[in-house]
Each structure stands twice: as structure tokens, then as C-alpha cells.
Amino acid sequence: xxxxxxxxxxxxxxxxxxxxxxxxxxxxxxxxxxxxxxxxxxxxxxxxxxxxxxxxxxxxxxxxxxxxxxxxxxxxxxxxxxxxxxxxxxxxxxxxxxxxxxxxxxxxxxxxxxxxxxxxxxxxxxxxxxxxxxxxxxxxxxxxxxxxxxxxxxxxxxxxxxxxxxxxxxxxxxxxxxxxxxxxxxxxxxxxxxxxxxxxxxxxxxxxxxxxxxxxxxxxxxxxxxxxxxxxxxxxxxxxxxxxxxxxxxxxxxxxxxxxxxxxxxxxxxxxxxxxxxxxxxxxxxxxxxxxxxxxxx
Amino acid sequence: xxxxxxxxxxxxxxxxxxxxxxxxxxxxxxxxxxxxxxxxxxxxxxxxxxxxxxxxxxxxxxxxxxxxxxxxxxxxxxxxxxxxxxxxxxxxxxxxxxxxxxxxxxxxxxxxxxxxxxxxxxxxxxxxxxxxxxxxxxxxxxxxxxxxxxxxxxxxxxxxxxxxxxxxxxxxxxxxxxxxxxxxxxxxxxxxxxxxxxxxxxxxxxxxxxxxxxxxxxxxxxxxxxxxxxxxxxxxxxxxxxxxxxxxxxxxxxxxxxxxxxxx
Numbered sequence: 001x002x003x004x005x006x007x008x009x010x011x012x013x014x015x016x017x018x019x020x021x022x023x024x025x026x027x028x029x030x031x032x033x034x035x036x037x038x039x040x041x042x043x044x045x046x047x048x049x050x051x052x053x054x055x056x057x058x059x060x061x062x063x064x065x066x067x068x069x070x071x072x073x074x075x076x077x078x079x080x081x082x083x084x085x086x087x088x089x090x091x092x093x094x095x096x097x098x099x100x101x102x103x104x105x106x107x108x109x110x111x112x113x114x115x116x117x118x119x120x121x122x123x124x125x126x127x128x129x130x131x132x133x134x135x136x137x138x139x140x141x142x143x144x145x146x147x148x149x150x151x152x153x154x155x156x157x158x159x160x161x162x163x164x165x166x167x168x169x170x171x172x173x174x175x176x177x178x179x180x181x182x183x184x185x186x187x188x189x190x191x192x193x194x195x196x197x198x199x200x201x202x203x204x205x206x207x208x209x210x211x212x213x214x215x216x217x218x219x220x221x222x223x224x225x226x227x228x229x230x231x232x233x234x235x236x237x238x239x240x241x242x243x244x245x246x247x248x249x250x251x252x253x254x255x256x257x258x259x260x261x262x263x264x265x266x267x268x269x270x271x272x273x274x275x276x277x278x279x280x281x282x283x284x285x286x287x288x289x290x291x292x293x294x295x296x297x298x
Numbered sequence: 299x300x301x302x303x304x305x306x307x308x309x310x311x312x313x314x315x316x317x318x319x320x321x322x323x324x325x326x327x328x329x330x331x332x333x334x335x336x337x338x339x340x341x342x343x344x345x346x347x348x349x350x351x352x353x354x355x356x357x358x359x360x361x362x363x364x365x366x367x368x369x370x371x372x373x374x375x376x377x378x379x380x381x382x383x384x385x386x387x388x389x390x391x392x393x394x395x396x397x398x399x400x401x402x403x404x405x406x407x408x409x410x411x412x413x414x415x416x417x418x419x420x421x422x423x424x425x426x427x428x429x430x431x432x433x434x435x436x437x438x439x440x441x442x443x444x445x446x447x448x449x450x451x452x453x454x455x456x457x458x459x460x461x462x463x464x465x466x467x468x469x470x471x472x473x474x475x476x477x478x479x480x481x482x483x484x485x486x487x488x489x490x491x492x493x494x495x496x497x498x499x500x501x502x503x504x505x506x507x508x509x510x511x512x513x514x515x516x517x518x519x520x521x522x523x524x525x526x527x528x529x530x531x532x533x534x535x536x537x538x539x540x541x542x543x544x545x546x547x548x549x550x551x552x553x554x555x556x557x558x559x560x561x562x
Contacts, residue, residue: 041381041382041383041384042382042383042384044382045382045425046384046423046425047423047424047425047426047427047448047481048422048423048424048448048481048485049422049485050422050423051425052485068383069381069382069383070381073310074310075306075307075310075311079381082381104310106314106378107310107311107314107315107377108377109376109377109378109379110377110378110379110380110381110386111314111317111318111341111378112341112344112345112378112383112386113340113341113344115310115313115314115317115337118306118309118326118328120306122304122305122306123306126304126306150333150336150337151325151328151329151330151333151334151336151337152328152329153309153313153326153327153328153329154326154327154328155328215336219336221336221340
């Protein structure tokens with residue numbers, strides 16, 4: 001368990017660290033992101049150039065981790081050895097917050113992508129129990145992200161009810177992905193503002209925003225491969241109005257543009273944060289307090 | 299622990315099976331065939347892209363239809379255990395070399411080429427650091443030579459380092475080729491083609507940390523029954539210095555404290 005006595009604040013506009021951005025980003029001294037997000041599975045236990053790059057960035061930026069392979073809702077037992085290694089990684093790099101996906105990523109083998117859970121009571125108790133186990137093993141609270149989904153396996157309730165039940169039963173934080181709310185509102189026909197308004201403010205650790213791909217009128221794929229579109233900016237602004245100013249991370253995984261373009265999107269985030277942020281919510285993270293690491297208060 | 303499969307688990311296996319192999323598995327209730335196809339395509343392309351960047355030569359030299367067959371066979375049949383996506387291509391190599399229904403048009407060199415391409419990538423990822431105190435400028439005959447931890451030694455029946463679309467060997471070499479791959483001081487992947495004697499020397503250094511360079515050479519000479527050991531000695535001493543220049547040897551250790559390296 002981390003015994004780090006430093007405390008750090010997460011605020012402003014962050015950018016996901018990607019290998020393809022490193023060369024240009026390394027020399028950046030102006031208009032820098034306020035924090036970064038690292039996918040631990042893509043960086044952990046590497047040597048050479050990768051290790052040096054990672055160290056360069058985690059030394060200079062407050063860093064959150066966003067995992068992919070924990071398989072929180074999965075059908076096989078949690079990988080205790082992997083969770084232990086994640087804990088070491090967090091300690092080594094002073095990770096201020098850890099988030100994972102509210103989904104599963106494989107059967108008895110990893111598929112490295114997100115499969116939607118059925119919205120059932122059984123899935124709620126199964127997944128909540130596992131989130132609690134992970135929190136116990138890591139000695140810190142984690143945040144779970146609402147994922148994009150392109151099909152809805154037969155269930156008993158709506159996504160919103162499912163998500164809120166998990167937050168409550170697992171006693172965990174929420175990484176609210178505003179783009180995913182938009183994507184799902186189109187794919188599954190619901191009102192994105194109503195969805196966001198019904199989420200518990202005090203559980204929101206930070207936000208994600210990203211671009212996507214419109215395949216068909218009723219199918220958006222969450223590619224993280226393009227600019228954020230205007231309706232998603234509007235939904236982000238609404239989120240700040242409803243839940244206060246929250247640290248927000250821009251995700252971009254494909255079709256990486258020159259860094260400047262991403263920095264200009266961070267500027268848009270900050271503008272919305274200022275406009276909607278009369279109600280100041282910073283995610284204040286005291287790394288020494290083991291129980292509540294992704295804590296938000298106004 | 300109960301081994302009973304819950305209805306949630308059953309639904310999850312059904313969904314995952316259908317994603318892996320939509321031709322032979324029905325999607326779970328609530329999931330249309332069209333949306334299952336979306337999932338299959340997203341997941342499969344993620345695997346394919348990663349494998350194409352890890353095995354660029356293999357991808358270039360086999361027929362596109364064979365490549366497609368290999369990737370989908372792996373995606374369908376193999377269960378990946380590493381949570382780290384950059385290490386997933388290693389499991390493709392494992393799958394290729396395990397007994398399986400091979401395709402008729404698979405070239406015989408395929409598993410060895412895959413091993414070589416993975417090795418070139420693996421040396422870039424390797425987190426191991428030397429765990430012994432070393433002097434960069436140590437006399438390599440009097441001290442215990444310390445190898446760069448990323449060093450990998452392999453022997454191949456095909457000249458895998460020269461295979462390209464214009465050069466596809468259809469028969470094994472009469473003598474195997476010895477190749478070394480490692481990460482150099484510039485953090486790039488580098489490789490060496492070694493003579494059998496050089497390869498034996500390097501392997502001996504890798505396996506026996508407590509011997510000095512001179513002891514390694516003596517042992518090699520007696521193993522070979524070399525008629526003129528002093529000639530081998532001169533050659534091998536120069537070779538050790540050359541290895542240090544290239545970054546294969548980091549230096550020498552004179553300590554008796556012989557901690558082992560951590561290999562991951």
C-alpha cells in the first residue's frame with residue numbers, strides 16, 4: 001500500500017499519454033496539459049526508451065492511470081498477481097487516481113477490448129463484489145467508467161440504474177465519460193442530459209471527453225480517432241453546470257494530429273470549465289489517506 | 299470455491315465465443331447479428347493491427363489469405379494470458395509453435411521467423427537491469443564479463459534475419475545460423491550474426507556469472523579440444539573487447555558478490 005505522504009490536486013484539462021505523441025510532447029514548455037493519463041498495461045514493466053519516456057512524464061505531470069485488462073465484470077477470478085503489479089506501478093509513479101471500465105474484457109483469455117455487461121441484478125452483485133476486492137487489494141478506492149456499447153445483452157434495467165447501483169454497492173468512484181454518454185444516447189436512444197443529471201455528483205472523480213466515428217444514423221463507434229464534436233462539447237458544458245468544474249481528460253488514440261491541435265482542444269475544455277465552474281469541484285487526492293483516494297468535495 | 303457456472307458467466311462465455319467465432323456461435327439474447335459483427339470486427343482488427351506491427355516481415359512474406367487465416371485462427375482458438383497488450387504478440391508466437399492444424403501453404407521457416415521478429419521486439423521491451431556492480435573499463439579477461447541483460451541468443455535452421463519478400467528460403471541451411479539480439483546504448487534493437495565458437499562463448503558467459511573472461515576462454519578451448527589454445531585466446535580476447543564496443547558487454551565485475559539478474 002502506498003505510504004506516500006504528498007498530497008496532490010487534480011484539476012484542469014489533461015491529455016492521455018500515447019507513444020505517438022511522446023517525441024513532440026517531450027519538448028513542450030508552454031500550454032502544457034494540467035495532468036496526464038497512462039494506460040498501465042501499455043507501459044508497465046518495460047525497459048529502455050519506454051521506461052525513460054514514462055519516467056520523464058510521470059516526473060513532470062500529475063498522473064492518473066486508466067486500466068484496460070482488470071476484467072472487472074469478467075467470468076474468471078481476478079488476477080491477483082496482476083493487481084499486485086499494478087499497485088507497485090502506482091507507487092513507483094505516484095499515481096493519484098486509478099480508473100477501470102465497467103465491463104469485461106475476455107472469457108478465459110484476454111480480448112483487450114470492452115464487452116458490455118448485461119444490466120441485471122446478478123451482474124451488479126458480481127461486479128460490485130469484484131470492485132470491492134480490487135479496492136481492498138490495492139488499498140485505495142478506484143473509479144469505474146461508463147463504457148460505450150453497441151449492443152445490449154438482455155437485461156432487467158436501464159444503463160443508468162445499473163451504473164448507479166454499482167457505484168452504491170461497490171462504494172467506488174465514477175469516471176464519467178461524457179463522450180460515451182453521448183455515443184450511448186444515440187446508439188440506444190436516451191436523453192444524455194437526463195442521464196448525466198441523475199448521476200451522483202459526489203462520486204465523480206474526473207471526466208473523459210473524446211472524438212468518435214459516426215458509422216450509421218443509429219451507430220456511433222467510440223474510436224478516439226477524431227476531434228470532439230460540438231454536441232459533445234455542449235454535453236460537457238452541461239456536465240459542468242450540473243456537477244461543477246471537474247478535472248477532464250482528452251482521449252485521442254488514433255489519427256494522432258500535431259500536438260497543437262490537441263492542446264487547442266484542452267483550451268476549449270478550460271473555457272467550458274471556467275464558464276460552468278462557478279461551482280468549483282476539484283478532485284482532491286490525498287495519497288496518504290488509503291481509503292478514499294479519489295475523493296471529490298466542493 | 300464453487301465450480302457451478304452462473305447464468306451471468308454462461309452469457310459472458312456465449313458473447314465472447316460469438317465475438318471470437320461469429321460463424322459458429324450465436325450471439326446472446328438481445329444482441330443482433332449486425333451488432334455482433336461490429337464487435338467481431340473491432341476486436342479482430344485490434345489483434346490484427348498489433349500482430350502486423352509486431353511481425354512485419356512475416357506479414358509481408360506470406361500470402362494475404364494465409365495471414366488472415368493465421369490471425370483469425372489465433373484470435374478464435376488461443377486464450378491470451380498476459381494483461382499487457384504490448385506482450386500479446388508473444389502469445390501468437392507460442393500459438394504458432396504449438397501443435398495445431400497447419401495450413402498447406404505455410405512456409406517451413408514460419409515459426410522461426412516469428413521467433414526472430416518477436417525477439418527483435420522483446421529486447422526493446424525488456425525491463426531487466428544489470429544486478430551486479432560493474433566497471434565499464436574493467437579488464438575483461440581478469441573480471442567476470444557482464445552482458446547487457448536484454449541479450450537473447452538463438453540458433454536457427456533458416457537465415458531468418460535475411461528473409462524478405464524477394465528471399466524466401468525453401469530449405470533449411472546445412473549449418474544453423476547463430477543470432478544475437480540486444481538493446482544497444484541508444485535504446486535501439488541491434489543484432490549480431492555469430493560463429494558457432496562466438497555463440498558458445500556468449501552462451502557460456504550468459505550461463506556462468508562467476509567465471510572470468512580468461513576462464514571462459516580456457517573452458518571453451520578445452521571443450522573444443524582446440525589444437526592451439528593460445529590462438530583461440532587471442533581471437534576471443536579481441537572478440538570480448540569488440541562486444542563491449544557494441545554494447546553487448548557492459549563491462550566486467552570484480553566483486554565476489556554475485557547477485558543474479560532479474561529476467562522478466
